Amino acid sequence: MHHAATMTYLRAALTSLPMMLMTFIILSRGKLTHDPRHLFALVTTFYFLNTLFFLMVKTGRTDRWRAILFTVFAVAFVISFISHYVEARGSMALSESEILECRTPFCHIVIPMTIIPLALTRTIIFPGTMTGVYAAIASMFIIWIGASLSLGRGFCAWGCFLGGWDDGFSRIMKRPIIKSIAKKWHYLSFAVLLAVALTSAAMLSPTYCEWLCPYKAVTEYVQVTSLTRLVQMIIFMTLFAGLVVILPLLAKRRIQCGLFCPFGAFQSFTNKISPFEVRVDKNLCVKCRKCITVCPTFSMSEESLDKGKARMTCIKCGKCIDNCPKGALSFHIKGTSLGDDRTGQRLLFLYPAFLFLSTMAGGNIQSAIVRIIGLFTTGSLLTH
Secondary structure (H helix, E strand, C coil): CHHHHHHHHHHHHHHHHHHHHHHHHHHHCCCCCCCHHHHHHHHHHHHHHHHHHHHHHHHCCCHHHHHHHHHHHHHHHHHHHHHHHHHHHCCCEECHHHHHCCCCCCCHHHHHHHHHHHHHHCCCCCCCCCCCCCCCHHHHHHHHHHHHHHHHHHHHHHCCCCCHHHHHHCCCCCCCCCCCCCHHHHHHHHHHHHHHHHHHHHHCCCHHHHHCCHHHHCCCEECCCCHHHHHHHHHHHHHHHHHHHHHHHHHCCCHHHHHHCHHHHHHHHHHHCCCEEEEECCCCCCCCCHHHHHCCCCCCCHHHHHHCECCCCCCCCCHHHHHCCCCCEEEEECCCCCCCCHHHHHHHHHHHHHHHHHHHHHHHHHHHHHHHHHHHHHCCCCCC
16 A cells, blocks of 8 residues: 555656646746745745646646636736736826826737727727737737637636636635526626627727726726716626625636636637547446536536537536546547546646646746735835
């Protein structure tokens, strides 16, 4: 027994070595800093990331460890983003002049609202800058295209710097108080996507960002200088409280991501081109419905079990796989047989997925650590 446990640790450690090398290069950007705060942040983040990846490999469980990193990433992003924004501009509020000067940070949620106007007018209908600045439009499009080709809607579980908020709140309660949500609501995000795409094209303005985005409560927002701006701010705060905090707490599901986010709905279509999917071995499945109960984005259903795969809205978080008592679900590479090596296929998915999450999260976690150290040493999250 002791020898078997030792071999398990050794295999997991050897499998994790390439990830350790790649994450070190990403976090250090090829060179070590001499600043003790930044060095501490680098070492802490490196060990944090690679401990979680090692545990993914050793335990065979994905979602439990992914969720820890994903939630920490979302919180670290807000700390880092707000501090950077206040440091650079003095406030989280965007002035009208900054909007006119196209100085608004670009967010991936805007992408579905820009596609149709871009095709019709050859214009990006967002008051941001294409290159050379923090949160530039071009860089986010490049990240999105790369993630979509490899992970599809896995972007929502392995890269979204905001999704960790509703993911984290959905895990606080031991049991859901809202135990079921009518199937008709499962398509609400597609209706929101259609509405914001059409209104954005008609008005040449990102309407979701202006009126419906709950994450304006924790990121930048337009300066409140009129009754209209005040109403918008009240809407943002209300939606954040309801969709990101309260409903995920009560339902133990990612309500904002699964039922309301237009980017999530849009990203579902990219699952068609991603090489990875979650499959169901119908020979092992006993229809216990555990996967349907735990899926955070309502991507498993009776129809899914009959078809042998998750719905196109699947975010590839691995929660259904971790909770299946019969091991009937698995990460799968399209075009291969279900009888192929599951461990190997899982690793082929985990490497790009975890590397993407590490790339997105690493810098933000390091920045948050440095700023928190500053809070305790100088009394401020700002670095200067």
